[in-house]
Amino acid sequence: MHQSNSPQGLILASASPRRQELLSQAGLQFQIITSDIDEESILADTPRILAAAIAQAKAREVATLHPENWILAADTLVVAGDQVLGKPANPEEAVSMLKRLSGISHQVITGVALCCTAQKKLRSYAVTTDVSFKELTAQEIAWYTATPEPYDKAGAYAIQGLAAHFIRHICGSYTNVVGLPICEVMESLSLAGIVPSYVQNQNGVHAL
């Protein structure tokens, strides 16, 4: 758990260990308070609008209990053609998602929301990365889906893990695929005035 000493500190509204790690690696201090929204109930015309709307719903839920804090939330979707791939519920679904991604290029969209109720501020947006998979053999898919890796990941793969075997090319932000576009998130935090001009404290981390 990453604790901030400031009462107006940053809260990451996410249970994703990847998001927690990315934000820590970016040098930020934050608390983690998870949201529990019904993602399926949110509808939108495009995957980018959907990702941003889900991120917004996650941030707003945590913001209701913590109106003084800045809340950061995100949602990652994998989009192949007109299909949005969520997290596979079982090995069969994981196999079918990987077959769908085999040999093609798809989009990973992460919606991000940053809000503070007390300051009446809410910003949300989506970042897209193109990811190209090589053609996968049945043996490769069987090997990968026998590992625990695909099961809590959108699209049934983790670029930061064993699925690196399969990825020929990416265009766009790598951290966006892992779950949080760090460059854009740092810009948003900076715009909100909550990362003070890249001033570091003696531990080399940003004081929030």
Ligand SMILES: Cc1cn([C@H]2C[C@H](O)[C@@H](COP(=O)(O)OP(=O)(O)OP(=O)(O)O)O2)c(=O)[nH]c1=O
């Ligand atoms: C495509 C891809 C996704 N993922 C992960 C990031 C997210 O944790 C997950 C997408 O699910 P999300 O619903 O975006 O997030 P989550 O349920 O894990 O966490 P929370 O809603 O509490 O923030 O997939 C990877 O780790 N690597 C990848 O390469």
